[in-house]
Amino acid sequence: MTTTGEVRHEAAGGPWWWERRRGAVLDIGLAVVSAVECAAEGVAYAQRGGLPVWLGVLIGLVVGSTLVLRRRWPIAVVLVSIAVSPASMGFLLTVIGLYSLAASEVPRRITGCLAGMSLLGTLIVVWVRMVQDQDRLEFGGWFVPFMAVTMSLGLTGPSVLLGLYVGARRRLMESLRERADSLERELQLLAERAEERAEWARGEERTRIAREMHDVVAHRVSLMVVHAAALQAVARKDPEKAVKNAALVGDMGRQALTELREMLGVLRSHEPAKQPSGELPAESSGEPLAAVGAAAAAAASRAEVEQGPCxxxxxxxxxxxxxxxxxxxxxxxxxxxxxxxxxxxxxxxxxxxxxxxxxxxxxxxxxxxxxxxxxxxxxxxxxxxxxxxxxxxxxxxxxxxxxxxxxxxxxxxxxxxxxxxxxxxxxxxxxxxxxxxxxxx
Missing domain, CATH: 3.30.565.10 (Histidine kinase-like ATPase, C-terminal domain)
Known part of the structure; x- marks a missing residue:
């Protein structure tokens, strides 16, 4: 049987909660990149807030490193990204976290609620930052809401939609794989049952042939033995009667041989034709030999019945x-x-x-x-x-x-x-x- 998806995962299992090693390498790499990004953004945050630079870098490293948990606890990753959004850090953390959340098995109402919170938080942060920098901008008043809505949707929407698509596709593939495994098991059971039925048909055919052989041989041979005994008794006393009995024995033997030839001829007439040298055998063509043999046996049985005595x-x-x-x-x-x-x-x-x-x-x-x-x-x-x-x-x-x-x-x-x-x-x-x-x- 084909190895199921679960067996394949176990065969290529990774450390901790990762099913594959390459998944662990990918998540660790993304966490490193996210930590570096958040550390750089933590420097700017520390300067704006009057905090020590090392504290901002430390906060950035811790926040960015939480991305390594995206497969095991995607809700926690998204909550962390929402919590640090006022500090203007965690761009990669937000995008990958929302994608992982949408692609996971988390209920859709929770995914929608957290995605809405992330969208609203990003909208507020961008709006506030744009208002603070409005004196340096030469655009009209429409530019601030337009940029806030565009950036919040651009940061949240594609990640969620892509995650939903990947999650649905993954579930579909798992369903198809399970269905294929189930179908393969059913085919195997059907093949076993077909083999059992064919074995039963072969046994019935052997019993029928044995019964016919017994009926033909036992009667004729019994008569031959009786005539042979009579022949032995009168061989010297009555030669004419001995000759008559000998003729009867010969007739009985010929009749028995004739019936046996007819029976064997019926069986031989239903043998499968020889396979041409350029074709594959019946096993390779997918046609079960057991079913062919059972059909041939049934045909031979019908022909033998039609040609039998009355x-x-x-x-x-x-x-x-x-x-x-x-x-x-x-x-x-x-x-x-x-x-x-x-x-x-x-x-x-x-x-x-x-x-x-x-x-x-x-x-x-x-x-x-x-x-x-x-x-x-x-x-x-x-x-x-x-x-x-x-x-x-x-x-x-x-x-x-x-x-x-x-x-x-x-x-x-x-x-x-x-x-x-x-x-x-x-x-x-x-x-x-x-x-x-x-x-x-």
Missing amino acids: LAEVDALVEQSRAAGMAVDLSVDGESVPYGPEVEQTAYRVIQEGLTNVHKHAPGAKTRVRLAHRPGEVAMQVENGPSPEGADDEARLPSGGNGLVGMRERVTALGGVFVAGPTDSGGFRVSAVIPGGTSAA
Whole structure:
């Protein structure tokens, strides 16, 4: 972050109340010049008043030196200049003191009151001095008031106006600096939040891809393992059936590879184009890579949903399980209507995962698949009975426990209801109801 004005002042701090060393040098130099001026004027004042010269010089040095306090106590400096105005000393003290007072944070009513007092004091002093010297002047009676007003305004007005301008400009610059610092902090917070959102989007996309990979691979590989076991059992007894099972295994493998290629093809089609050699990378151009990656991931997700399976392929899915030796009964209630692509794919995946779980955990069990088209929703259920007695436990396939989690995430993401659990007969049931948003024509 950019260093704020306060930090810059502290980095270049000066002695005592000065924020910078050059400010201290400037004030001390002005105080020296003012002291010399007041000392010279103190000599004339001592001669007019019949005082010792050294006393007039001492008074002048003390009065002029008060200018060094103009930043810390500008009101005191102006009061001193007003107090010594009858002695006709402190010209520089008056000008610099009024300027410092107007440029400071002193309330404007106090500044106006002291400026008026200084103006009135200068007017009176000049008027009296001009009247005293009137015998040596050859001008008319108008000259005395004209000179008194002109000199008092010339001594007071420019100093006050310049101080007001500098003070307003300083406050404006400080306000702009604070606003810039605040804006920079807000931009940093926005960047952090954008990074958090992008990280969340990447995590969601990784979860979605993992879920799709699980649905594709687990079902196909489970069928391949079942057919491979059957192939091993009948290889010597029934060569024709072994050849048929081998062909089914090959078909399952090719289907799995095809689905994986389609999925990876969708992801690759949304990769950012290669950066030309003469252009800056995306980080330098100011475009957040996280946002680009999240947008590409969302586009890939939409494309994958549009190209995914649908309810019309449920018959073929059930036939594959039957070909693997599973006793599956499929029933469809209601009239089929077109649903949104996400609804159709989610319903298909629920049935697919339910059949996969039967292959893994209850090989040989009778299974019933129900699909119901209802007004405004679609319901599906996969229920299997207990495994037959004497079933080989080694035939059971390993499971990572992610299938049910993935189905629940899919269904709840669409506002549906998902229920899974064992039945009273010792089997297992998977049920889901999804709101049926119809696809746009």
